[in-house]
Every structure is written in C-alpha cells, then in structure tokens.
Amino acid sequence: MSSSSRPSAEFHDHSTMVSQNPSPKLKPGNNTPSAVLPVDSPIDSIDLEAATVNEEKHSSRHHETPLERRTSAVNEAWPTPELEANPELMKEAIKEEKDVFLVTFDDNDPLDPKNWSKLYRWYLTFASSLLVLNASFASSAPSGMLPPIMSHFEMSQIEGTLTISLFLLGYCVGPFLWAPTSEQIGRRPMFIVGFLGYFILQIACAVAPNTAALLVFRFLGGCFAACPLTNSGAVLGDIWDNEQRGSATAIFTLSPFAGPSAGPLVAGALMTSNVSWQWLFWILSIFAGICWIMIIVSIPETYGPVILVQKAKALRASTGDPRYKAALELNEVSFAKKLGRILGRPWKIFFVEPMLVIITLYMSFVYGLLYLLFLAYPVVFVQGHGFNGLESGLTFLPIFIGGIMAVFLYLYVFAPIYLKVSQAHDGKAPPESRLPMAQWGGPILAISMFWFGWTSYPWINYWVPVVSGLGLGLSVVLLFLSLFNYIIDAYLPVAASALASSTVVRSAFGAGFPLFGKQMYETLDPRIASTVLAACTLLLVPVPFVFEKYGPAIRKRSKYGLST
Template sequence: MSDDRPGRARSQTTPTPRMGLYRMITPIDHIDGLTIDEHDHNPSETPAGTPRTSLTLVNGVEGGFGQPIGESGIGTKRRIEPVFEEGHETEVGSPDSHDQVLREKLSASQAQRPDQSLSKRETFSRDKEQSKPQSRRQSLTRKITGTLRPSASRLSEDQGQGVSPEERKWKDDIVTFDSKTDPANPKNWSFRRKLLTTGLYGLTTMSSTFASSIFSSAGRYYGEEFGLSTETTVLGVSLFILGYVPGPLIWAPVSEEYGRRFSILGPVFIFACFTAATAVAKDPQTIFVTRFFQGLFASAPVTTVGGGLADMWDQKERGSAVVFYSLAVVAGPTLGPIIGGAAAQSYLGWRWTEWLSLILTCLVLVLDIIFLPETFAAVILTRKAARLRRSTKRWALHSKHEERERDLVKFLENNLTLPLRMIATEPMVTCITLYNSFTYGILYMLFGAIPVIYQDNRGWNSLVGALPFLGVLVGCFIAAAINIAWSTFVFGPHLERNGGRARPEMRLPPMMLGSILFPSGFFLAGWTSNPSIHWFPSVLGFTLIGVSFLLIFQSGLNYLIDSYTKLAASTVASNTFLRSIFAVGLPFAVAPMFRNLGVAWACSTLGFIALVLGAFPFVFYVYGPKLRARSTLIESFD
C-alpha cells in the first residue's frame, strides 16, 4: 500500500477501494451538492508526498455552507481514508480506480433517488473527452466540495430518527412534552384534578342549560304583562335555543385554536351580561333579542366541554366522565322549570327567573377563573414554547400547533364549516346526531307538554305542575348509574382484553336499551294522562323518557367522540348544532299537536317516531366498522 507521508515516493499502482468501506464516523449513502473539476497534469509536477487523489468534504448543514465535517459530523475538517482490499491493485487514474467507482456510485445514487432534485451547487462539470480512460502517465486531480448527507441507517442508530441533520435540527426546535408521563399533559393529571376539572365543566354547562329552561316558567307571566299570546311567549325559550345553532360553529374552532379555557371564560362573561339585560327589559322585543344572544354565548361551554373531556380522559375512563357532562346537560333543563315556577308565582315575579340565572352564572364564572385549567394539549405546548423562547433566546422553538396556517379563508373553510361537513358527509355523524337531536328536542318539547297535562288538564298550579320534571331527572340519574355500570363492568374489561383499544360499537348497547324504553315511555305517559287515572303512571312514563334520553344522548356522544377523537370539539359542535334546531322547532308543535290530536295520540305520534329512529344504534352496531373504513375523517380503528 502506498504511503502518503512527505519524502516517500508513491507507486503508480494502489489497491482499489470499495465504496462501502470508507472509514467515516458518519457513513455516506450519497453526496449532494458536488462540484467536480478535472484536469490533466504531469505527475512530475506533483510535489513529493502529495496524494494523487484527495477528497475535501464540506458540510453545509449547520453553521452555513462551507463548514467542514468533524467528529460529530460538523465543525472539523477530516479526511476520508479508504480501506483497501489486499491483493487487488489497479492503476491510479484508470477507469477502475476508486475515482471512477466514486463517479459510478454518485450516478447510481442519483438514479435511485429521482425525487431528490439537485441544488444550485450540484454540478458535474466534465468534458466528454476526459471521460475516456486516461493513459498511465496521466492522473486525475479532483477537488470535490459539497454537502454530505449521513446515511439514514446510521442516523437511525445514532439519533433514532432516520432523518437528515437538517430535518433533525428542525425537529429539535419543536416543543413537546418532556416524556409520556409529563405531568403537564392533561392525560397524566391526577384523578382528583381531572375530577375537579370535569366538575367545573359540568357546572358551567348546567348554568347554560339551566338558563335555557328557567324562562319557560315566566312565559305566562310576562305574556300577561306585555299582552302576548301563548305561542309568542314560547319565543323566550326558542330564541335562546336558536342561539345554540350558530354558536357551536363559532366556539368549536375557537376552542381548537385558542384552547378550552379561552372559549369558555369570555363567552360566559358576555352571556352573563345579556342575562342581566333580559332581567331589566322594558319590552318584549328586548327580551327576545337578549335571549337570542344569551343562547349564542351560552352555547360555548356546551360545545367545548366534549373536547375538554377528551383532552383529559382516556378511552376507558371517558365513558364515566361523559356521564357527568350528560347529567349537567339534562339537569339544567329539568331543574329550570321547577325553580323558575317557584320564583315566577311568588312575590319575586318573573324577572327573578333571570336574576337567579345570573347569580348562578356569575358564581360559576368566578370558580372557572380561579380553578379551571387549560386542558387542550396543543395550546399548553404553545405556551411552553413561548416560555422557552424567552428564557433560552432560541427563537426557532415552537409547537406543532403554531405551524398551522393562519389563513382566514382556510380557517373558515376547514374549521367553521367542519361540523356542517361532518353532518353532510359522515353517515354515522348524520344518523346519531339526528337521533340525539330528536331526543333533545323532546326534552324541550316537554316544557310545553307537561304544563298541558298537569296544569291545564289536572288544574295544578305552576310550581306543582312543574314537579313531574323531577321524574325526568330521576330517570336521568338511573341512566347515569346504568352507564357507569356498563363502563366499569363491561367496557373496561373489554378494553383491557384488547390491549387498551376497543371498537366504538361497544358504546352502543346502552343506547340500544334506551331506544326500546324511549317509545315505551311515550305510550305509557300518553295513555295514562287522563285526569281520572292517578298521576303516578304518567310520571313513571316521563321517568322512562328520562332514562332513555340520557342513555341515548350519552352513548351517542361517546360513540362519536371515540370515533372522531381528534375532532371531538367539532363532533360535539355538529351534534349541538342539529339538536338545537330540533329544540327550537319542536316546542312550537306542542300546542297544535296536543290541541288537535289530544294528549294520548300526540304522545303516541312521538312514540312511533322514536320507534323508527331507534333502529339506528342496532344498524351501527352491525355496520359501523364498514362505515368507518370508508370515512376520510375517522380516527378510530376497525
């Protein structure tokens, strides 16, 4: 083997190097950004000790182009020494030399990577005549400068990434949680903290739904004060629910852009302001306008909480957590008429229905300001990145959430209209939301039906006539117990047997039970509503409606959240959007239905509709996996 030390003469032959055997700390798969210049010269002009073939490697990864590669791949000039194979010698400068092999290696590398475009510095300047084999007395002197890309296999071994140094450096600027057990991640919070946050979410939601129904007891009284008909006074509730229609389309993307806390505190404060405006209104026009804006801003917690629960609870625990959310959704509408009836018929008057709602809302707002944390991981990491930028002066640090394009048109297209697109393009979202919306609309329809059955037909006063709503509430608590038992004793073990993953269809059996009880409750309440029959059977029918309502509502919500976990807020928004439309329209149907059909047949009509819609959970239990396989948005698995 030839010796390159000064003072030694080099032989005209040298072993041929094999390209895969270069002794480099960072192996080379291919070389990007090369400039190869060749020219002939007389070997006699070459100073003694000068190698006939030399490689100067320059790395342009970190510190700008022109920085030499060192021991770590950056910063120190270093030679590449070829490993020679014993007994295999060839002439320097011949086509079989390692120079020619290098050219062939580069050509093959570029051919195997057609997707990698050449940079501006990548030139292969070579005269065609010089590509012919050179004479023995000729040699090549090459100056090779360029950017080396370490092999993916070595990067995978050294860095565990399998990416280029440029990509590695870029990834190092992305802020993530410190580990899988990082306590900053809401999924790693203690059970106590999760439970407290869930309780605050539920209480905030209840204050919203409570405000929607408490005004139903004031309709008769403010109608007398302003000379309004019964159908017109229904607007006091319906316009509030109408605000729930556009609300989710606003608050769902806001919560996924700026976080759950932001999308709750601000809207709840404005909601409280409009509640006070309703309480001091001097004409019905002011009442109706302020009630609409109450609903618009009160829809924020109803929309956001579903995503907040998905932020904290894993699939096994989420079912029980959603129970509390569902109870909050139904507790507000059922307690509102009872408390509102007591206030409206007392010396306090109908305006105190709004003052009581304002007191509850302000109390909840104070608790949220003090205790409600941010649960959206993307926003938590964005704030962490901002802190690190200030403390380390590394201004490139950022979260993945900050890489999202802030284009208003695309924001409106991808976020504001996403709930509508889900309803229009996702069969599961469409059908489950339709069923949930019907059950939710029935709940608000009861605000008009129960007074007809117990106050008009039986002659009960406003307070006593609202007590059957307690039957609905009791039914909801029974359903909550059923859901918790299912999650604990059936769904939980199933999840463990499947390695922590379960099909969303395992959420549907409670919904299937509810779909059987739902029409049964209507038939029982309707055909026992005659004043000659004791009140208990009809109240029992409303209890069955309460049981079925929560079973259907919660199981459907769990099913959609499990299927669209990363789009939980938008999924809940689509659900809230459509069910709010039903809640707006169905109360207007109470008076004509019960007047023209009678209580028995009006309830039976609703029972038959519930019987038809009750087929949805059975259909999805069988065909759900096939529908998910065709979905472009689905996040779960078959």
Template sequence: MAEGYEDGITRTSSGRQTYAPDGLSSVGHSTSGQEAPEQSRAASISGTTTAHSTRSSISGPRGSKEDNDQDQKPKNKTGLPAGLTAGLNEENFSSAADVEMQRERTNRSLNEKDDEKDEGEEEENDPNLVDWDGPDDPGNPMNFPAWKKWLITVVAGLMTFSVTFASSVFSTATTPTSQEFGVSTEVMILGTSLFVLGFAFGPIVWSPFSELFGRKLPLFIGFFIFAIFQIPVAVAQNLEAIFICRFLGGFAASAPLGIVGGLLADIFGPIDRGIAVAVFASATFVGPVAGPIVGGFITMSHLGWRWTAWITLIMAGFFGLIGFVVIPETLAPVLLSRRAKKIRFATKNWAIHAKADENEVNMKELAHRYLLKPFQMLAMEPILLLVTLYMGFIYGFLYLCFEAYPIAFQQERGWNAGVGALPFAAIIVGVAFGSIFICFFTKTRFARKMKEHGEVVPEERMIPMIVGGALLPIGMFWFAWTSNPNILWVPQVISGAFIGAGVLLVFLQGLNYIIDVYKVNANSAIAANTFFRSWLGAGFPLFATYLFQNLGVPWAMSLLGFLTLALFPVPILFFIYGEKIRKLSKFSA
C-alpha cells in the same frame, strides 16, 4: 460523548448544546410521535389522544467561541447564567446538585438516542422543538392528580348546568309575560326556542376559538357574555329586547356546551373519559329539567318572572367565579407553545418553539371545517345522518316536554305552576340512573372489549343506546295513557324516570359513537350534529301547544312514542353492521 460545563450548558460531541435547569429537562431530540394539528384537535374531542412525545427539547445550536465569550453572563448559585433563571421563577432551582442531576439525565438521554442511530443516519428531529418532559411531566394535563381532574369535571359540569338551566327556566314565564305584553303564549314560547337556537350558531365561533386560543379563554368569554345578557332580559320593557337577548345569551351559552367535552378529553383517558362525559351529560340534561321546577315557584311568588333571569345571573356569577379559579388551560398545543415562549425568553435562543408554532393560522381551513365540511358529511355519511336524526328528535322532544308537562299537570290536573313543575324531578332521577348505568357499562364490558381489541370498539357504544331506545317509548306511552285526571298522578309522574334514562342513554352514547367513528373528523361531525339538533330543540316547543291541545295528551304523546319506535332500529343496525359501514366511509378514520 456529552460533556457537562459549569455554566449549566450540556454540550454533546455533535456540537449540540442544551440548557438543563431542574424542572425543565432538555434533550436534543423531539419525538417523532408528535400529533398533526388535525389529529390533535380530534383527539381533544374524542379523548383518544395519541401519546405526546416524552421530552422537552429546548436545545439550540452551538455558538462560536467568540460568541460564547461575548455572551458570558454572571453566574448565580445554581451555576446557571443569571439570564437563564430570570423568568423561570416558578421553577425551583434549589441547589447546584439539582442542576447536576438534570445534566446527568440530559447526557444519558442524549447518549441513548445517539446509540440507537444507525451509522450515517441523519438527525430527523428538530433539537429546538419543545415537548413534554417524559410521560410523567406534571405540566401535561393527562398527568393531573385524580382529585384535580374530578374537581375540574364537577365545576365544568356546574357551569354547563347553569347554561342549560337558563335555556328552559324562561318557559315558566310564558304565561305571565304573554299577559304583560299582550301577546299569545305561542309567541312567548320564542323566548325558549331562540335561546336553544343560539346553541346552533354558537359553535361556529367557539369551536375554532378553542383550537386557536385553548379551552379556557373562549370558555370564560362565552360564559361571561351569557351571564351579562341575563340583565337586559330581567329589565326588558318590550318583547324585542327579550327575544334578541335570549338568542344572544344562547349563542354565548353554547361555549361551555361545545368546549367542556374537549376539555375532559384533554385530561382523561378513554375509560375514565366515558365516566367524566356521563357526569357532563347529566349536567346537560339536569339543567333544562331543573329550570321549570325553580322557575315555576319563582314566577308564582312575589318575585315574578323577571327573577328567572336574575337567579340565572347569580348562579352563573357564582359558578363562573369558582370555575375561573379551578379550571386551568388543558389544550396541549397551547400549553407547549407557552412553555416554548417562556424558555425562548429565558435562554435568548429564538429558535426554540413548539409544534403548534410551526403552523400558520389558516382561517380558510377552519371555515371549511366548521361551515362546509359538516354539511358535506351529513349528506354523505349514513352513520352521521341517522344518528344525528335520532339524537335531534330526542333533543327536540326534551324541550317539547317543557310545554307538554304544564298542559298535562297544570291544565289537565289543575295544579299550580310550582307544584305542576315538580314531576320534572322524575326525569332527573331517570338521568341519574342512566348515568350510573353508563359508568357501570364503561368500567366493565366496554373496558374489557377495549382491552381485547387494543383500541376503542365504536359499536360497543350502541348497547346502552339500544337500552335507552327501548326505555324511552315505554316511558312515553306510560305517560300518555296515565294522563287522565281520574287516574292517580303517581304512575304518570313515575313515567318520567323512564323518559329521563332513555333520553340520556340515547343522546350520550350517540354522541360518543360519532366521536369514536370519525376521530380526526369528529370536530366537523359534532358541528353538524349540534347544528341539526339545536334547530329541532328550538322548533319542537313551537308546535307543542297545538299538538297537545288538538290531539289531547294521550294521543299527542302516543304519536311521539310511535315516531321514537320508528327510530329504534338505528342503534341495532349500527351494532350489527356498523363496522362494515365504517369501512365504506370516506371520513371515518
């Protein structure tokens, strides 16, 4: 039995008491399905988050009669103690009827739970544990309206576009800066490489921060630092300032790259997540491809190469401001901790807490996950090793193109810096078609297979990856053998569409496959993948000039095409034998 009292407190026959203001439903039970912290973190990356519990348990132990008499507070018009409604101003306690309705919901829920218990069974759940108030709790990011989810996705994509744009826009300043500072163009390529190298080390900081403090705080701290470091690059008077600030800018810029994927997993289910991540990945690849196009026209104009940094700062400031307004916190454990804190102060029941509050911050465990475990997995896991090798090569090739395209179109065909960068637009078209293909595949075959098996089938990710693995070498050989200046430029430009589609399909589906395979260990797997591919992305541009000038465009690009063909069997291998290999894995969930 549960009794309702006019003071807004519901007391059950077992002595529990729950405050039940409208909008903060209180139930004397928490669910047993609350995720462990490690599972919650992995779910935030993979998008396969298990359902959070369905109530907000904010009840406390019943006090003695003397305590209740001493603590009696004046009532407001809702019938609740005045101290309870203080601090809950954002909730709309409009009438006593609302409170009474909430009491009835609380009583019904408590009675149902009591009826379900076997005789003599002890209460296992903590009555002071705060959780979601039912499956439709509006505070749960999974329940955001569709328009809000897609608005967040688009704005987060624009922020990602800004940082990836910055990674390559400086490549167009290689020649003018080498002339201004009296060094070779090979030395100035470090301006691009060091920025990408920052991507390798940034996740070591930003990923643990996003687990401890939520998505929004580290996302915007990193983005702000990235924007600030554009200023010293724009006004630099020596190479040291440029190189140091480019590296630190890349380090900070890795925050959106490492956090946005988890943010999308916080708000989307597996099917829609595939589409949202495709949008995010498109921004990841369109940004570096758009950088040389914009930078080419800037450097050849009266603005000069320094405006490649100024335009990046303006873009970052604009998109960052919009993002700060639009993007909320989405990490469930952090939101529940905030809710518990708010209720704790409103009710003066200091036992109220969220699941995350029960866990002490363990820096040793975080360091192990992001510093040691990634390399342990890379050495022991054939799936992670081969997919990372394939993705790393593709990522490095993309940044190599920022040095190869100017050689092919500016040096070989004699185009200027602005027009010579326009062929990159074909890669953007290819990225767009690749994204459309992934969206179509996800909504059809992938969704059907998931429904048939009742869970995500990781090997289904390999089908688009196989398609991309075939398109990429086709585009590379096409580019190579239409590069002769005596051949019309149109075929060579069109080859970029195949390259763009291939790069996106291989990279995105490889990333999704790693997440689906390793689940609770996905954070560590992605950290290893990011570190390795960022090194290749930083290193490939450094030898691009030597490779293309010594071998010529046809054979240099053909060599890269043959290496790509050598990696083509990787997705085929895992499509056929992936399930068997996963069963032998120590880290696969």
C-alpha cells in the same frame, strides 16, 4: 412522499439528531427538555392513517417512542383531511428544513392534562358539568314563568314560546365560533369570553324594556351559552383516556337534562310565591356570575396542542432560539384563511360523514322531544289535573331522577362491560362498544312515551303519568351517554368540531319542537300526540344495532373518523 393512496406522514426517528443539531442555547444533557424533538430532513413517510392520534397514546405516554410522540403531536393538531388537502400545510408539517425542534409532551409530563391528578381531573369534570347545567337551566326556565312574562309584555302564545325557542336557536349559531376556535386558541379563552357574554345577557333580559328586546337578548344569550355545551364535552376528551372517560361522561351527560328539568321547577316556585318575573333572570345572572368567577380562578387550559404552543413560546423566550415549534404553529396562514378553516371545519366534517349525520338526527329527535315535554306537561297536569306552577314544575323531577338512575346503571353495569371489552382489545376498545346503552335506551323511550300518553286522562291518578318520567329520563340519558361517547371515540382528533355540528342540528330540533308541542297536544289530545311521537321513536330504534354491525366498515372509509 409515500406512494400509498394516503399521503405519508411518518416521522423518521433519528435519535442522535439532538446531539448532531442541538439548540445553541440548550446543550444536550444540560436541562434539555425531552419533549423538544427535532424534525429531521428529509421527512418522507408519515403514515397518517396508522399514526392518527388516539386517546390510548395519551393515557400511556411513557410507553411512546420519540417517533410516536412527534407523530401524535402533528396529527392531534392537524386532522388528517386537512393535511391531505393542503399541500402547504403538509410541507410545513413534515418540515423539510433541518433546523426545527418539534415540542411535544415529555414522558409523564405534568403539563399533559391526562397526567394531572385524578382528583383535579374529577374537579374539572364536575366544573364542566356545572357550566352545562347553568346553560341548560337557562334554556327552559322561562317555561314555568310564561304567564307573568306574557302578561307583562302583552305577548301572544307564540311570542311566549319564542323565549324558549330563540334561546335554543342561539345554540345553533354559537357552536360555529366556540368549538372550532377552541381547537385553535384553546378552551379556556372561549369559556372566559362565552360565560362573560352569557352573564351580561342574563342581566339584559332582567331589565328588557319590551318584547323585541327580551327576545333578542334570549337569542344572544343562547349563542353565548352554546360555549359550554360544545366545549365542556371536549374538555373530557382532553383530560381522560378511553376507559376513564366513560364514567366522567356519565356524570357530565346528566347536566344537559338536569338543567332543563330544574328550570320549570324553580320558575314555578317563583311564580307561586308571587315574585316578579325579573327575579328569574336575576337568579340566572347570579348563577352565571359565580360560574364565570370559577372559570377565572380554577379552570386552566386543557387542550393539548394549545398547551404545547405555550410550552414552545416559553422555550423560545428562555433560550432565544426560534426553532422550537409546536405542531399547531407549523402552518402560518392569513387571518382570513384561518377564520375560514375555523368556521368551516364543523360542516366539512358533518357533510362528509353519513354516520355522524344519522347519529345526530337520532340525538336531535330525542333532544327535541325532551323540550316538547316542557309544553306538553302543562297541558296534561295544569289543564288536565289542575296543578299550580310549583306542582307542575315538580312533575319534571322524575325525569331528573330517571337520569340519575341511568348514571348508576352505567357505572355499575355498562362501564364494567366496556372495561372488559377494552382489556380484551389491549386498551383500544372499538367505538361500537359504546352502543349497547342506546340499544336499551331506544325501546325504553318508546315505551315511556306510550305510557305517558295513554295514562294522561284526567280521571287517571296523576301519579301514573308522572312516574313515566322515570323511563323518559332513564332512556334519554342512556341514549346520550352512548351516542355522545360514540361520537368522541369515532372522531377523537376533531371531537370538538364533530360535537359542534351535532349540537347545532340538535339545538335546531330543540328550538322547533316547542313551537308546535302545545298545539299538538291540545289539538290531537295527549294520547294521539304521544303515540305519534312514540312511533317515530320506534323507527329510530334499529340505528345503534345497524352501527354496531356496520360501523367498523364505515369508519374504514371515513375521512375524519378513527379507522381502528
């Protein structure tokens, strides 16, 4: 071991090791996979800080040496703090025994998701976005159908609001399972199980016999719907490198806002058509079923360490040699310990990373504000302007259009700027290069909230507050594009777990804000309520400016984040 303050984990590269100690079943030069790299003994100096896996290595594997590939494979499968804190894991990872062949990706390996065709990766991006659109659409859909639902079950206003809040509360529970488990057994199994449960629970909502059953089914539906919300973003990190992922994320980030915006519109159209409220959940069931079939048919495993486990198993089966091991297989522990690691990882990360906490609180406030508008808009447009359900649903369209504007703004303004920064840093742009979008988005959000509030008088033409939705959608998507990418860039080795803890807190805000939103806008009136919210938004505006300046210094002291 190295005498440095961090445990050493740099593999010695003995290029002759394969010929010195080959598998008896695979002789060198006779179809020996170049990705099967023997772990030599003694391995006494793995520098985890210097060798932490990053996307730039994945995007140019043909430039990696065998040493770099071995080091990347271990560090991608096992975050640095877990190697530091677990001596047994460290011992297994550096593997002092000679007879172990570490399986990694070959140069230009077709099994490596980052080497798949660009067309297919874009398909997976749109498919992942559709899964998130599905889940987020279900979250807000009942808001446009509340009157008939409340009438059928004889609900109070609070109980009606809980059909939205409890679904979002499910988002707080689901990520504990879906995200960290995906880092152990893969994304695809989680998508299959998660969407099947989500599909069944939409049917259950449609046939719910009473209020309690409907609320329980909505909560459980949110737990299962949290699967795409936490894992779809990680899929983008699996298949795209730094420079390309930004454009993919721009498309993806629109989904969490397109879904909630579409929910009230569809529900309002159904209510105006005088169809049964059950049809809302039947539509959600059909949509979920189609997406589940799409997952089964066309979405493969994308998580590199799990693909390498499958590759190692195939090599062991074809050769009969048990020495082929993927990095994720190096530490065999009991089920209880593995479960504890899976469930505890998101919060171990969250509570030791103050930067992640602050960014999460910023995103959570914005997310809660978005869901509060689903109850504030009816106060302004139904009570104030006399709109019906369909007309009220249409008022959410500008939020979606504003989100589309943000995507184009990213693709044609911010992405080229980021590309220049990346090229100036040899393809390794610092995470802080993602923050300019948030620096613009924060002030635009505050201005839009003032605009919406102080033009919400019934005697002012309804188009004026409606158009404020363009600024709301533009700012929210800019903020999420910026901060979402920043989290992935800064915490890439544990991106799914970092996003999971962030999603839990964000969803708690989304669940809580609707509970007081309607009362807040009715009691304070829309002008004062919007002013209070805009003032809170102004207090958060400096956050991306602070992290742009101090982020690199903070990341150098980070346990889980990338220091470079």
